[in-house]
Structure formats: C-alpha cells, structure tokens
Amino acid sequence: MKLVSAIERKFFSWVDKRSPEQQEVFLRQRNIYILPTRYGWLMLLILILILVASTNYQNNMGFMAGFILLAIGMLSVFYTYRNVRGLRIRALKPQSVYVGQQCSFPFEFYNPSESYRSSIGIGENKKQVQYFDVEPQSKTLFQVKVKAAKRGLLKPQRLVCTSIFPFGIFQVWSWFKPNHVALIYPKPIECPQILAPQSQGQEEGAFAQKGSEDFHSLRDYQSGDPIKQVMWKAFARERGLLTKEFEELVGEQHLLTWESVSQYDKELAISYLTDAVIKAEQAGNLYGLELPKIRIGKGQGAEHLHQCLSALALME
Amino acid sequence: MNTQSLPLTRPGIIPLLIMVQAIVLSPLWFHLPAWISASTIALLLTRFVVYKKAIKLPSWLILVLALCALGGVFLYFRTISGRDAGVGLISLMYTFKLLEAKNYRDGALILFISFFILVTAFLYDESILMGVYLLIVMMSILMGLIALNSTKGVAGIRNLGKISGVTLLQALPIMLVLFFLFPRLSGPLWAMPSSSEAGMGIDDEMSPGAISSLYGFDEIAFRVDFEGEAPSINQMYWRGLVLSEFDGIAWKIGVESPLRGESYPDGTPAYQYRVQLEPHNRRWIFGLEDLIDPPKEKVYLFNNYTWRQSQRVTQRLLYSAQSYELDYSGIELSQWQRQLNTQLPEDGNEQTKEWAVEQYQQVGDPEEFVRFVLSYIRQQNYHYTLLPEVIEQNVIDGFWLGSQEGYCEHYSSAFVFIMRAAGIPARVVTGYQGGEYNPYGDYYIIRQKDAHAWTEVWLEGEGWRRVDPTAAIHPSRVDDSLLGQTSSRDDWFTDFDSLTTTDSEIARSIWQQISLRWDAMQSFWNESLMGYDKDMQFNWLSKMGINHNQWRYLGYALLATVLLAGAGFGLWILSQARSRDKVERAYRHFQITLAKQGIELKLNEGPKDLLRRIKQEHPELYPKAERVIKRYIAIRYQKQKVSDANKQSFIKSARAYH
Numbered sequence: 001m002k003l004v005s006a007i008e009r010k011f012f013s014w015v016d017k018r019s020p021e022q023q024e025v026f027l028r029q030r031n032i033y034i035l036p037t038r039y040g041w042l043m044l045l046i047l048i049l050i051l052v053a054s055t056n057y058q059n060n061m062g063f064m065a066g067f068i069l070l071a072i073g074m075l076s077v078f079y080t081y082r083n084v085r086g087l088r089i090r091a092l093k094p095q096s097v098y099v100g101q102q103c104s105f106p107f108e109f110y111n112p113s114e115s116y117r118s119s120i121g122i123g124e125n126k127k128q129v130q131y132f133d134v135e136p137q138s139k140t141l142f143q144v145k146v147k148a149a150k151r152g153l154l155k156p157q158r159l160v161c162t163s164i165f166p167f168g169i170f171q172v173w174s175w176f177k178p179n180h181v182a183l184i185y186p187k188p189i190e191c192p193q194i195l196a197p198q199s200q201g202q203e204e205g206a207f208a209q210k211g212s213e214d215f216h217s218l219r220d221y222q223s224g225d226p227i228k229q230v231m232w233k234a235f236a237r238e239r240g241l242l243t244k245e246f247e248e249l250v251g252e253q254h255l256l257t258w259e260s261v262s263q264y265d266k267e268l269a270i271s272y273l274t275d276a277v278i279k280a281e282q283a284g285n286l287y288g289l290e291l292p293k294i295r296i297g298k299g300q301g302a303e304h305l306h307q308c309l310s311a312l313a314l315m316e
Numbered sequence: 317m318n319t320q321s322l323p324l325t326r327p328g329i330i331p332l333l334i335m336v337q338a339i340v341l342s343p344l345w346f347h348l349p350a351w352i353s354a355s356t357i358a359l360l361l362t363r364f365v366v367y368k369k370a371i372k373l374p375s376w377l378i379l380v381l382a383l384c385a386l387g388g389v390f391l392y393f394r395t396i397s398g399r400d401a402g403v404g405l406i407s408l409m410y411t412f413k414l415l416e417a418k419n420y421r422d423g424a425l426i427l428f429i430s431f432f433i434l435v436t437a438f439l440y441d442e443s444i445l446m447g448v449y450l451l452i453v454m455m456s457i458l459m460g461l462i463a464l465n466s467t468k469g470v471a472g473i474r475n476l477g478k479i480s481g482v483t484l485l486q487a488l489p490i491m492l493v494l495f496f497l498f499p500r501l502s503g504p505l506w507a508m509p510s511s512s513e514a515g516m517g518i519d520d521e522m523s524p525g526a527i528s529s530l531y532g533f534d535e536i537a538f539r540v541d542f543e544g545e546a547p548s549i550n551q552m553y554w555r556g557l558v559l560s561e562f563d564g565i566a567w568k569i570g571v572e573s574p575l576r577g578e579s580y581p582d583g584t585p586a587y588q589y590r591v592q593l594e595p596h597n598r599r600w601i602f603g604l605e606d607l608i609d610p611p612k613e614k615v616y617l618f619n620n621y622t623w624r625q626s627q628r629v630t631q632r633l634l635y636s637a638q639s640y641e642l643d644y645s646g647i648e649l650s651q652w653q654r655q656l657n658t659q660l661p662e663d664g665n666e667q668t669k670e671w672a673v674e675q676y677q678q679v680g681d682p683e684e685f686v687r688f689v690l691s692y693i694r695q696q697n698y699h700y701t702l703l704p705e706v707i708e709q710n711v712i713d714g715f716w717l718g719s720q721e722g723y724c725e726h727y728s729s730a731f732v733f734i735m736r737a738a739g740i741p742a743r744v745v746t747g748y749q750g751g752e753y754n755p756y757g758d759y760y761i762i763r764q765k766d767a768h769a770w771t772e773v774w775l776e777g778e779g780w781r782r783v784d785p786t787a788a789i790h791p792s793r794v795d796d797s798l799l800g801q802t803s804s805r806d807d808w809f810t811d812f813d814s815l816t817t818t819d820s821e822i823a824r825s826i827w828q829q830i831s832l833r834w835d836a837m838q839s840f841w842n843e844s845l846m847g848y849d850k851d852m853q854f855n856w857l858s859k860m861g862i863n864h865n866q867w868r869y870l871g872y873a874l875l876a877t878v879l880l881a882g883a884g885f886g887l888w889i890l891s892q893a894r895s896r897d898k899v900e901r902a903y904r905h906f907q908i909t910l911a912k913q914g915i916e917l918k919l920n921e922g923p924k925d926l927l928r929r930i931k932q933e934h935p936e937l938y939p940k941a942e943r944v945i946k947r948y949i950a951i952r953y954q955k956q957k958v959s960d961a962n963k964q965s966f967i968k969s970a971r972a973y974h
Contacts, residue, residue: 024922039424046432051498053435056505058631060495060846061438061446067494068454069431071487074878078885079483085889110952112900116475118466119322131321131467166479167461168424 016158021179025089027161031174034081040169043073076169083163084120084172086113087134091178092141096306096313097148098274099187104143105156105178109134119165124157126173151186151270151313185309191261191272254280254287255298274312281305291315321467322420328470329463330367333414333426334360336460339453340430341407343437343446349392352404355385359411366415375416382412403436423464430457442632444841455480490881497873499866500850502613517596518556518746518767523566524711527746528702528723533764536594537748538602539839541759543588549750553605553770553782554762556747558620562736564661565711567729567744571656574616574624581621581647583608583640592842593633599624602747602762604639605782611635619653620743621780634847644779649741657741657774665712665733672737682740683775689734690788693727696720700786700794724786728769731785741774745782757836899963902970903948909973913937923949944970 019031036044047069054062092106111117111134122142123129134140148154162173256276261269273289280287281300288298289308293316296308324330338360345353366373385408386396393401410433413426434453438446458480463470470476516535519526538554561570587604591611601615601623610617612635614626621642625633649657660669679685699721707714715722716730728744735742749768751760770784857866907926911917915930915937927945931938947966 039428042425042428043431046428049432050435052505055501057439058504058849059435059438059442060848061442061450062435063495063498064447064491064845065431065435065438065450065454067491067498068450068484068487070494071490071881072454072458072483074490074881075483075486075885077882078889082889112952118468121321129321133467165462165465166483167458168465 012158015175016177019174019176021177023091023179025161025174025176025178027084027087027089027174029085031176032081032084032172033174034077034170034172037164037168037171040073040171043069043169047073072167073169076167079166080163080170080172082115083117083165084161084174087111087117087120087161089122089161089176091180093180094182096183096185096309098185099148099151101148102145103148103154103182103184104145105180105182107142107144107178109140109142111136111138111140113137117163119163121162121164123160123162126160126162126171129160129162146182148182148184151184151267153314154182154184156180156182183310183313185313186267186270186274188275188278189268189271190275193260254285255290256280256287257290258292259290270312270315274309277305277308277312322465324417324419324423324464326463326467326469329423330417331364332460332463332470333417333423334363334367336427336430336456337411337414339456340434341411343441343449344403344407344433347437347440348400348404348407351388351392352408356407356411359408359415363411363415373415378412378416382409385409385412399439403439406433406436420464424461427457427460427464430460442842442846444838447841447845451484455484458483486885490877493877494874495845496848496853497870497877499870500848500853502850516764517598518600518748520557520559520569520598520600521566522559522725522729522744522746522769524704524707524715524722524725524729527725527767527769530764530767531702531723535764536835537596537762537764537766538591538593539759539761539835539842540592540604540751541590541757541839541843543590545587546589546760547587547604549753549760550787552750552760553745553768553784554602554748554751555605555607555622555745556600556602557745558618558622558772559744559746560620560656560659562660562729562733564664567732571652572618572620572622574618580608580617582643584643585638586641587639588636589639590636590843591634592839592847593629593635595630595632597628597630599626599628601625601629601633601635603637606640606642607637608640608642609638611637632842632846634843634849642779647779649774654741654774657743658736658739660733660736665710667710667713668716668730668733669737671717672734676738676740682738682773683778685738685740686735686773686775686781686783689731690783690785693785693788694790698727698789698793700789724769727785727789728771731783732771735771735773743772745770745772749784752832754832754836754839756833757839759836759839761835898967899948899951902967906944906948906970906973910937910941923952940973944973 019025025031047066050062050066050069053059054066088110090108090110092108094103094105097103107122109120109132114136116136117134119131120134121129121131122144124144124146130142130144132140132142144156144159146154146156156178158175158177160173160175162171164171254276256273258269258273261272264272273291277287277289281304284300286298286300287308289296289311291311294311296304296311299307324333341356341360345357365371386405389401389405389408390396393404395401396405410426410429413422413429417423417426430453434450434457437449455477459476462476462479516530516533517537518530540554557569558572559567559569560572561568583606589604591602593602601611603611603623607621607623608617610623612625612633615623615635616626618624675688676685679688697720700723701721702723704715704722704726705719707719712730712733715726716734732742732744746767746769748762748766749770750766751762753760768786770782770786772780773783775781853870854866857863857869862869903923907917910926910930913934915926915934918926921929923945927938927942930941944966947962947969951963951966
C-alpha cells in the first residue's frame with residue numbers, strides 16, 4: 001500500500017506540474033485524459049463474448065452486431081472527448097464563511113462552441129461529482145461546496161472536471177487547480193465571560209460612560225451582565241441584584257483585546273473574540289481589535305468586520 | 317463516475333428502459349417457449365405499473381419470483397445450458413433485473429447486457445428483416461444510454477434520436493470494414509447441439525401424394541446462380557435422392573454407400589453454379605444433374621450419384637458446384653445393383669406386371685420399350701392432376717390401367733414398375749425440376765412446389781438415362797390449375813408487354829416484380845453478407861495476390877482500419893472545433909498583431925489584464941485596442957447569449973486591427 005500511495009503522490013505531482021494553478025482553464029488535448037469506465041470494460045467483455053459466439057455459430061448477424069458495438073466504442077472516445085473539449089472554466093472569488101460552514105467556490109463554465117455540452121461533472125475526485133449542462137455559447141455558474149474545517153486560507157483541492165456523456169463507455173476528465181483561495185473565519189463561540197465593553201484609556205472611556213448614563217429600565221441580573229451596569233444602590237437596599245438596561249447602545253465603544261481572552265486555549269480564544277466582533281457589529285457598535293501582532297482601530301461596517309475577522313482568521 | 321447524481325428516477329428513464337427491453341426481446345418471443353415469452357411480457361407490464369403507481373415491490377418477492385423462473389426453466393428444458401434454455405433463462409433474468417433496478421448501475425447493466433441478448437435472437441433468424449431490426453434495436457439501446465447519462469433524462473427526446481442516429485450512421489462503415497476483414501474460422505470452436513426444428517422438403521420415401529402435397533407451397537427450397545451459361549429451364553433437374561426399393565406402395569432409398577474419391581466416375585463439365593440451400597433439416601444436398609464432385613467438405617458422393625452431408629442441414633448452406641455429363645463407358649452395373657434396381661414385391665399389381673411383360677415381348681429392345689411406354693402415355697388418355705382418384709390397393713394397377721390420372725409420383729412410380737417388370741433396371745429420382753428466373757438478381761428460385769419425381773433407366777452401352785414420364789403427358793390433358801405454372805413461370809414477363817393484358821394481370825405482374833426484387837435483395841443478403849465465410853474471405857485475398865499468411869494480412873488491415881478511423885475522427889473533431897470557434901481565432905489573431913507591435917503575448921492573461929498592460933506599456937495603442945478588447949469582453953463574459961451580429965462585428969474589428 002505504501003508503494004501505491006507513493007506512486008499516487010508522484011503521479012499527482014506530475015499532474016500538478018502539467019496543470020498549474022490558474023484562474024482560467026481551457027480544456028484541450030494536453031489537459032484532457034480519457035479511460036474506459038467500468039461499464040466500458042463490461043462492454044469489452046460482452047463484445048468478446050459476442051465475437052466468440054458468432055465465430056462458433058458461424059453467425060454473421062452476430063458479427064455485425066459485435067462490430068457495430070466495437071465501432072460505437074471507438075466513436076464514443078471522440079464523442080466524450082468532444083463533450084468537454086474547448087470548455088473554459090473560470091474560478092470566481094469565493095465568499096468567506098465561518099469554520100463549520102460550507103464554503104462554495106463558484107466556477108463559471110463558458111462554452112464558446114455551438115454544440116450543447118451535456119452532463120459536465122465537477123468535483124473533488126472522479127467518484128464524487130455533480131453534473132450540469134452548458135448550453136452552446138453561454139455560461140453556467142457552478143458552485144463547488146467544500147466544508148470549511150479550519151480557519152485561515154482555504155485552498156480548494158485539485159478539482160476534476162469530467163464527463164461520461166453520451167454512452168458512459170469512456171470517461172474523460174481534466175484536473176485543474178483554481179488559484180482562488182477562500183478566507184475562512186474562525187467559528188464564533190460565545191464567551192462565558194464579558195469581553196466588552198471595556199472602558200479603558202482616556203479618549204474612548206468618556207464616550208462609554210456617557211452612553212451608560214441615561215438608563216431606561218431595570219431587570220434581574222443575569223450572569224454575564226457587565227458589573228458596571230449592576231445597580232449597586234438597589235443591592236445595598238437588599239432588593240437583589242438588578243441590572244440597568246440602557247436605551248441606546250449605539251454609542252458604545254468596544255476594544256476587544258487578546259489579553260481579555262488569553263487565559264483560554266488559543267483557538268477557543270480566537271473563537272470568543274470572533275463572536276464578540278460579530279456581536280459588536282450586529283449591535284452597531286464601534287469596535288476595535290487588539291491582537292498580539294495586529295491592532296485594528298475602532299470602526300464599523302462590513303469592510304471593518306471583514307478586516308477584523310480576517311485578522312482573527314489569519315492569526316498565527 | 318458519480319452515480320448518485322444520475323438517478324434512475326429522472327423522468328422517463330424507466331419507461332425508456334422498458335421500451336428498450338421490449339424491443340430487445342421482441343424477436344425472441346417468437347422462438348422461446350410460450351410461457352417464457354408470456355412471463356417476460358408480464359414482467360415488463362408489471363414494471364410499468366410499478367412505475368406509474370409508484371409502488372415499492374419487496375425485494376424478497378422479486379427474489380422468490382426469480383427463483384421460481386429459474387426452477388421453471390430447469391423443469392421445462394431439464395437443463396439450464398444449451399441454446400434454448402440459456403436464452404430463455406437470460407431473458408427472464410434480464411426482465412427481473414429491471415424490476416429491481418434502483419440506481420444508475422442497474423440501468424447501465426441492463427443496457428449493456430441488451431447488446432448481448434439482441435445477438436441471441438440472431439441464432440434463430442438471420443433474414444434481411446433481422447438486419448433492419450439490428451439497426452432499430454441498436455438505436456434504441458443507444459437512446460437508452462444517452463438518456464441514462466444525461467442530466468435531463470429523456471427530456472430532449474429529439475436530441476436523443478439525433479445523437480444515436482448519427483452515431484449509428486458513423487458506426488456502419490466501420491462495422492462493414494471490420495466485418496469483411498475479421499478473420500473467420502471454417503468450423504465451430506466447440507460442438508453445438510443441433511436444433512431440432514422441422515424443415516420442409518422432399519422426404520426419403522415416396523408414396524402417392526408425397527410430392528403433390530408440396531405443390532401448394534411457395535417456400536423457397538434453394539436459389540441457384542449460374543456462372544456463365546444456364547441450361548434451359550426444362551432441362552434443370554435438381555437431383556436429390558434416388559429411390560430404389562419398392563414395397564408395393566412406397567419407394568425407399570434402399571442400399572446405398574458413399575464412393576471413394578478414386579472411384580468417382582468420369583464426366584464432362586457442363587455448368588458452373590452456386591446454391592443457397594434453405595435449411596430443410598435433412599441430409600441430402602441438391603445439385604444439377606449429373607452430380608460428381610461434392611461441393612463442400614463433409615458432403616459425400618454416393619454410388620447412386622447423389623450428395624449427402626454428414627449432418628442435417630439446419631442452417632442455410634451455401635456451396636459452389638459443377639454439373640457434369642456422366643460418362644458411363646467404363647462402368648458396369650454390378651450384380652447387386654442390377655438386382656436392387658429390378659427388385660419388385662412378390663405379389664400385387666399383377667395386371668400391370670403382365671401388361672409390361674406382354675408389351676416388352678412385342679417391342680423386344682429396352683430402348684425401344686422406353687420410347688413405346690412414353691408414347692403410350694402421350695397417346696392414351698393419361699391426365700396430369702393434383703387430385704387423382706384415391707386408390708387403396710394395387711396402386712399401380714389402379715392408376716396405370718384404371719384411373720389414368722395422377723401427379724408425377726404416380727407416373728414415375730408406374731414407369732419404373734413397368735421397366736422392372738420387363739427386366740430393365742430402373743429407379744425413381746426425386747428432387748426439383750425447373751425454377752423461376754429472377755431478372756433482378758440474375759438467378760433462379762426453386763420453390764417447394766417445384767418438387768418433382770422422375771426416373772432413370774439403365775440401358776446397356778449407354779448407362780443411366782434420365783426419363784421423365786410426366787413430361788410425356790399430352791398438354792391438353794394437363795389440369796388447368798397446373799398449366800402455365802410448372803417450369804414456365806417466366807412467361808409472365810413476356811405477357812407483361814403484350815397489349816392484351818388485363819388490369820388484374822398487370823397488378824399481378826407488378827406484384828410479381830416486387831416480390832422478385834425483394835427476393836433478389838434477400839438473395840444478396842444471404843449470399844454476400846450472411847454467407848460470407850472463410851472461403852470467401854480467402855478467395856478475395858487470393859484475388860488480390862495474397863496466398864500466404866492471410867491472417868497476418870487481415871490483422872494488418874484491421875489495425876490500419878482502426879487507426880485510420882481513429883485519425884479520421886480525430887481530425888474531424890479538431891476541424892469542427894476550429895471552424896466553430898471563430899471568435900477565439902479572431903481574438904488570437906488580434907493578440908498576434910499586438911505582439912508584432914511590441915506587446916508580448918501571454919497565453920493565460922485575461923483580456924482586462926491585457927488592456928491594463930497596453931495602457932501602461934503602449935498608451936498610444938490603447939484607444940484602438942480598447943475597442944476590440946471591450947467587445948471581446950462583452951462577448952466572452954456576458955451572462956446572456958451573444959447575438960451573431962455582435963460576434964460578426966467583433967470578428968471584423970479584431971481582424972481589421974492593425
């Protein structure tokens with residue numbers, strides 16, 4: 001088995017050399033491979049049976065049927081090859097997703113010819129593909145879904161574009177490596193401990209204080225509520241722990257720091273911060289991120305969120 | 317191969333598979349035992365109902381039914397090997413497979429096995445209609461495969477037909493070349509049990525009514541193609557059997573033995589001809605008189621100058637033969653031959669015996685006596701009819717001296733009896749006489765109704781002389797229904813031009829023409845395609861000058877065919893792709909022009925990047941190049957379909973760029 005896998009590795013490194021990473025692949029002779037399918041081998045067996053039986057029974061009709069079968073087999077090499085030849089596959093930029101989600105890599109299949117391309121399959125290997133059609137002189141968008149298992153950059157594996165159309169006797173395929181990478185955000189996990197708001201420093205602190213001044217209502221304390229919002233006066237009067245709720249949280253400022261979570265396992269800490277960043281963005285707060293090597297100033301919006309999540313995703 | 321995303325549940329796949337199975341099995345329904353045919357039809361119908369009503373059959377039920385079918389086949393045939401049992405079993409299992417088909421794998425298996433099952437039908441029938449059937453069934457299996465392998469299933473049925481039709485059209489020439497080049501063997505690889513199908517034809521026993529019973533049958537006994545000159549139709553005596561033993565009612569073969577090669581008689585060659593003998597399930601091989609050299613291996617010449625094959629003729633037999641005029645000068649009639657051919661039963665038919673002895677004494681000479689009896693038939697009131705009076709006892713007496721009406725077997729039987737009664741060795745010969753000329757294929761059709769019986773008489777110094785007593789009957793005494801039928805059918809063609817023909821006659825001649833043309837096609841099919849064998853293969857090879865290592869040359873030719881066909885199709889596909897992708901070619905042309913202007917050609921560069929590069933490196937080219945590249949981008953990266961006009965204008969501008 002070791003030998004087999006070694007040969008396989010060697011083979012695929014050769015394949016990779018032949019089909020380097022690129023944004024657009026043009027399927028043609030040098031990158032299209034062809035072999036019979038298992039049903040192709042079955043057909044060969046049936047053909048041999050037919051020829052032996054025809055020889056034995058001196059049956060010329062049998063020979064005719066056998067040779068039509070042989071001719072169909074020969075022709076299907078060309079038909080199947082023609083079905084993928086000239087297709088252009090363009091990798092489009094994938095959307096970022098969180099760990100645990102399906103990351104879809106979009107591909108655009110362009111068929112510049114005037115022939116209809118049926119049952120073009122694409123997938124990670126020849127055994128697991130999804131089929132679709134590409135109409136003449138048009139484009140089809142197709143997504144390859146890969147489960148995002150790790151934060152950071154996700155490179156799709158070597159993909160295979162294949163077809164067994166029209167008869168399923170031969171399978172043509174082409175390996176290609178799209179040069180696009182997807183950024184996988186860490187998995188957001190809610191932190192049991194409050195990470196924000198954390199008023200610190202002078203310039204931002206004041207802003208936070210002001211926001212928490214005009215509170216709106218009271219409710220029972222729940223674990224995780226910020227200590228600062230506990231109504232200590234009520235506690236002193238033995239009315240239990242009450243939390244002040246504020247009318248507007250918009251004005252809040254959060255600086256999410258690595259120190260606040262550094263006691264946790266690194267990956268878990270990253271997940272906590274991710275959750276906090278998302279929550280802050282959802283709440284519409286201004287937030288910043290301070291990581292060991294990167295510091296992102298306060299901000300808001302999709303672009304800012306992406307910046308923060310990217311920093312978390314790529315943290316070493 | 318992903319089989320999950322090509323499920324059998326796509327619309328129309330199952331009905332298409334049912335249709336394919338029905339087409340594949342349909343010719344077998346006429347040959348398999350009725351219960352097997354009925355079971356396969358019932359299974360197909362069941363499958364259709366299961367599909368329509370979306371019922372789920374328990375798999376144990378299918379298994380139990382399949383086992384019952386297996387048991388049934390075994391009980392019926394007492395074996396599960398052999399042609400009939402094997403074909404029956406495989407067709408039953410084939411339909412069961414569809415009943416339990418669940419996924420792509422089952423569908424593909426069914427379709428590929430169809431290729432094998434369709435061939436089994438050819439073991440029963442190789443007629444020209446089966447050739448048409450071959451195309452239809454291939455087409456339907458291909459349609460099934462295309463539907464199975466396309467995401468849309470049966471949706472594009474027009475497309476299905478087109479693709480499979482084109483495939484078949486391209487496959488046919490390759491098939492024909494391979495068919496003629498593939499090396500053939502002269503015999504089977506292993507012995508096969510002979511089929512026990514009854515054939516029609518002349519039997520080895522002749523009693524009154526035996527040959528006239530064949531009269532109503534238009535079935536073809538054999539076809540004959542003369543190389544060079546043909547004898548006149550009334551001289552065509554196709555010798556089958558010689559009957560020497562008479563028991564008072566029926567004539568039988570009696571004792572006969574094969575001749576060794578060195579004891580073959582001499583003869584002068586007369587006509588060269590080729591025969592397509594339809595299977596008649598008997599051993600005798602017909603040939604134009606006189607017969608010497610056996611036309612095929614395992615065919616032997618017997619001492620009464622007839623041919624026998626060691627096996628029954630159960631398949632169409634093709635052979636080339638030569639007719640001779642036998643030279644009896646060196647041949648003496650042996651004692652036991654003389655005894656055999658003068659033998660008569662001890663008693664019965666006494667009156668005819670007496671009559672013969674009496675007349676012979678008056679005539680005296682055997683040759684004169686033959687002439688006398690023939691003219692007697694001509695002058696006396698002898699009738700030729702299909703429906704003679706039935707005579708119970710003393711058949712010869714009753715005919716010769718009583719009813720005086722009969723068919724050829726009555727005449728030949730009585731004639732031989734009379735000769736033998738007079739002590740002259742004589743025997744009955746059966747076979748066919750005459751034939752119908754087919755001008756569309758230049759050959760003769762000999763049908764069952766041409767079956768005939770005539771006689772041979774041994775004359776000292778001359779040998780066996782053929783005497784046909786039936787021909788001696790005066791034409792006025794031939795039954796109307798027989799007149800113009802035997803051995804003069806080609807008269808129809810002369811009638812066709814005459815002015816006096818009536819409408820019905822014209823209709824009949826048109827029908828005649830059509831059926832003759834059809835028969836000519838069948839003859840060609842049987843002879844050139846179905847009859848193509850090792851001999852014919854080596855024949856044309858030696859005509860081309862290849863007399864040694866024929867198989868090696870056939871191998872070379874096969875290889876060359878496959879390579880040439882491959883190269884041809886490869887080039888065809890390349891050229892097709894080239895001519896189709898005009899936009900790309902125009903863009904490539906444009907890129908090359910740019911390269912000449914100093915902008916390096918980068919193959920994997922997108923058009924946008926190229927435009928950017930032009931802006932940076934050669935801003936002076938930018939305005940002109942931009943127009944071309946923008947159009948290209950519009951065509952290449954637009955979501956909707958691009959109009960031809962847009963493409964044309966791009967191609968023009970790209971070509972015009974300088």
